[in-house]
Amino acid sequence: MDSNPLDRLGESYVSKFASEHMEISLLPLNRVLTYILILGIEVPKMLLNLV
Numbered sequence: 001m002d003s004n005p006l007d008r009l010g011e012s013y014v015s016k017f018a019s020e021h022m023e024i025s026l027l028p029l030n031r032v033l034t035y036i037l038i039l040g041i042e043v044p045k046m047l048l049n050l051v
Contacts, residue, residue, distance in 0.1 A: 013038045 014034055 010035065010038060013042060 014031065
């Protein structure tokens with residue numbers, strides 16, 4: 001049961017971000033905000049690269 005690539009990509013971004021900002025990774029709310037930040041910035045960039 002493999003998670004899809006987008007999930008793994010999100011997890012790698014979050015773990016990278018969390019390792020740079022360790023205090024953020026301790027707070028679940030901030031982890032959610034980090035996901036939103038990543039989805040709001042990185043996903044549109046990736047989509048723009050596809051077109």
